[in-house]
């Protein structure tokens with residue numbers, strides 16, 4: 001197993017910065033998810049770590065050994081880094097065992113040793129007994145596990161996943177998620193896992209790296225990202241946080257601030273040591289919005305979406321243009337065009353509102 005240290009890495013394609021000054025320190029055995037909008041540089045980051053691309057600036061160190069800098073690019077096969085892509089591309093004419101053992105055959109590992117390691121890899125992904133099948137006779141999830149076994153057979157110290165579940169249906173995704181979690185628990189392999197699925201990232205990862213336009217914006221635990229987003233981008237990207245302009249009126253002790261938002265005063269959480277009063281941006285979650293009596297904020301309902309057991313209400317306050325949303329439990333209902341009153345019970349003062 002090995003940790004991964006990415007320091008000040010920049011990657012340009014022509015004059016386009018696909019990655020700008022990215023630093024990421026992943027501990028030995030950690031499970032890190034990478035989240036971010038399409039085109040933000042996630043795959044590029046993995047390709048650099050695997051050695052398929054060379055960095056323009058910065059360094060990449062795996063297990064204490066420097067693998068990449070502008071003058072050095074240790075070839076992929078010498079990095080002990082395994083990679084599993086979204087389209088797992090198994091060879092259709094080979095059996096499962098042949099697929100898994102192919103890299104060992106190329107490396108001229110002798111037959112007995114090869115067979116032993118193939119069996120071991122198939123056991124790790126719970127596919128013992130499937131060695132003689134062809135990929136065509138496997139389910140999507142089983143094929144994905146063969147791809148994982150093929151990566152594990154060379155005993156990588158670090159495994160990179162690029163959206164490995166994107167092609168699978170919802171049920172299969174859930175059971176594969178369990179497989180990945182138990183694989184990680186069993187082996188303690190360091191894992192970097194790219195996904196578009198936030199719930200998946202939250203469920204699996206020790207820490208999540210959020211990227212935007214080639215920059216690393218925040219690297220924190222799932223809970224911290226949700227409760228204390230560092231920027232408006234993270235606030236709105238993670239779990240559809242609502243970002244509103246606000247005024248910080250006073251900074252209290254123990255990480256609380258009195259703010260004015262949507263014309264009302266409320267006590268929000270803020271970073272301890274937050275010294276700034278005045279204009280700010282805040283993140284409000286659906287769960288922070290509660291129905292209120294007559295002195296609440298008046299909102300008019302734009303849309304009510306039934307969600308089973310309750311509805312998600314989309315509404316706007318007064319003259320605002322920006323929508324807010326909250327959940328309304330059955331049997332209460334609100335129809336489009338109705339007005340109602342809400343209170344904002346809590347929220348978070350975004351520390352880096354200007355980035």
Ligand SMILES: Nc1ncnc2c1ncn2[C@@H]1O[C@H](COP(=O)(O)OP(=O)(O)OP(=O)(O)O)[C@@H](O)[C@H]1O
Pocket residue numbers: 013018036037038039040041042043044045
């Ligand atoms: N070989 C290349 N040559 C030129 N531009 C590239 C190359 N590879 C990637 N890019 C550009 O770099 C940016 C980042 O691409 P990347 O594939 O890393 O995004 P991503 O975050 O993985 O996106 P997605 O979620 O859609 O997979 C994109 O704008 C892409 O067009």
Ligand SMILES: [Mg+2]
Pocket residue numbers: 042043044162
């Ligand atoms: Mg990608």
